[in-house]
Amino acid sequence: MTDTTSPAPLRVLQWATGGVGRAAVEAILSHPDLTLVGAWVHSPAKVGRDVGDVLDLGTLGAPCVGTLEEVCGLAPDAVVYAPLVPDEAQVVALLRAGIDVVTPVGWIYPDPARLGAIDAACAEGGSTLHGTGIHPGxxxxxxxxxxxxxxxxxxxxxxxxxxxxxxxxxxxxxxxxxxxxxxxxxxxxxxxxxxxxxxxxxxxxxxxxxxxxxxxxxxxxxxxxxxxxxxxxxxxxxxxxxxxxxxxxxxxxxxxxxxxxxxxxxxxxxxxxxxxxxxxxxxxxxxxxxxxxxxxxxxxxxxLQPESVAAGLVRNPGIVSTANHCVNAIPAVVAAEPGVRTYLDLPMIAGHPAPHLARGR
Incomplete structure (x- = not known):
């Protein structure tokens, strides 16, 4: 008998919930092949709260956590890593734990000579790192x-x-x-x-x-x-x-x-x-x-630029598109061989239809 069941959605955690992070959470929620399992947050006041409550998106059943151990405990397949300033040690730790990382804050086309720790972590964890975005990207x-x-x-x-x-x-x-x-x-x-x-x-x-x-x-x-x-x-x-x-x-x-x-x-x-x-x-x-x-x-x-200054301060499409580009890449990154993978290493990455227009709705 042919197995017609759909594969389980990929489990995704959002690292940091600033402008890009919020947009990434929204993109994860709308993606048919992904499910949000939680978010890493910098502020201790947010730890333990629901991600949706923190972002005014309604209760989502996904907790905010503040440590790498808690991130690993949620068993994500991938992390969208979007702090203001990257910390290579954090990325290395995620990769070593076997978690794929998609990020808009670095590693777009890195110098192979400077990837010692990253390469070692990918090899140890069987994980993949992909840097992306819009501009640069x-x-x-x-x-x-x-x-x-x-x-x-x-x-x-x-x-x-x-x-x-x-x-x-x-x-x-x-x-x-x-x-x-x-x-x-x-x-x-x-x-x-x-x-x-x-x-x-x-x-x-x-x-x-x-x-x-x-x-x-x-x-x-x-x-x-x-x-x-x-x-x-x-x-x-x-x-x-x-x-x-x-x-x-x-x-x-x-x-x-x-x-x-x-x-x-x-x-x-x-x-x-x-x-x-x-x-x-x-x-x-x-x-x-x-x-x-x-x-x-x-x-x-x-x-990709907002219609007005006021509109941009509420929701900036350039920031949203950066997050979307990261989130839409996740399935291809999870399917890729371990290591640092650029655009040149991945298949074409596309968006997905609105839910009411999707096949199988």
Whole structure:
């Protein structure tokens, strides 16, 4: 007799319940092949509470825990690891325990020479690590590589973001890490370029390697700032004249001094009262992927920025899409061979239909 029973849903735990974490929980709940078993939380006040109660999603029957031992006790098949700053020791411990990890905070295209502890943990636990996201992630790797297939004799690949940073609901990060509201000197000396660069440089290296450019292994980092010329209202308070109100970062791979792969971020506190007078251009907020070759191809991606500042502070689609990209990858990651697996190692990853439109509803 043929067994027609469906496989049991994969058990998933969410590590950290900030913006990406909340969106990931929602995505796990809607995914037909996944079930939420709990969440790791930083705050002791949340430990022992139901994840849904903490996130105002209703009771879900999934507890919040605060230790690795409690995480392992819930026996997840996979963890969506989404803290603000990654801790490799935590990831190693999860992998060593046999738990697959999908994360938007690192390991997108890591240097094999720096993976000793990670590789050993994957081998010991028979587990898999996959770094993903949107930007860096899909916008800077998957989409450019996919788009390059319709061109030939490629000379340049560009992935670029144009966003109003006022919609990013993390004021401490925006002020103290990103350097908005600081002097230009303080912003340029902030850790933001290094923090961002870990992911964006990995994306650039992946595209360089897959397309076969003879690029300098050193990725060039450039950053620019624009200052306010009049007070600008923002979620971190007024940006006074002379202080940083816009930032631009470029990560470029060069062949004989000429850029061949570029990832760029444009973050503005609106478009008014800036010096230099930066603008999003007539197309507004967006992501762009451009292949310069035969033929040239440009794709503009909309919908990942919110309709307004107020809407973005409630639910930012860029954050939601980052979480979705992680969650949708889980079945492929669990099915993959142990080790670090990038986009290049996994099959095509797709979304899933709304429940009322799904097969077998």
């Amino acid at each position: 899909g916008i800077t790797e998957r989409f450019p590589l996919m788009l390059s297939a319709v061109s030939a004799r490629v000379t340049h690949v560009r992935a670029e973001e144009f966003s109003d940073i006022r919609t990013y609901g993390a004021p401490d990060v925006v002020r103290h890490v990103m350097g908005f509201g600081a002097t230009p000197e303080e912003a340029l000396a902030s850790p933001m370029a290094a923090l961002l660069g870990a992911g964006f440089k990995a994306s650039v290296r992946m595209v360089v390697a897959e397309l076969g450019f003879d690029a300098d292994p050193r990725i060039e980092t450039l950053q620019e700032v624009a200052v306010a010329t009049a007070p600008i209202d923002s979620p971190i308070g007024p940006i006074e004249p002379g202080l940083v109100a816009a930032r631009r970062f470029h990560w470029r791979a060069l062949v004989d001094g000429e850029p061949v792969v570029t990832a760029t971020v444009n973050w503005l506190m609106g478009e008014e009262h800036l010096d230099p007078p930066w603008h999003f251009g007539p197309e507004g907020e967006r992501f762009e992927v451009e292949i310069t070759g035969d033929p040239d191809v440009v794709v503009t991606i909309r919908g």
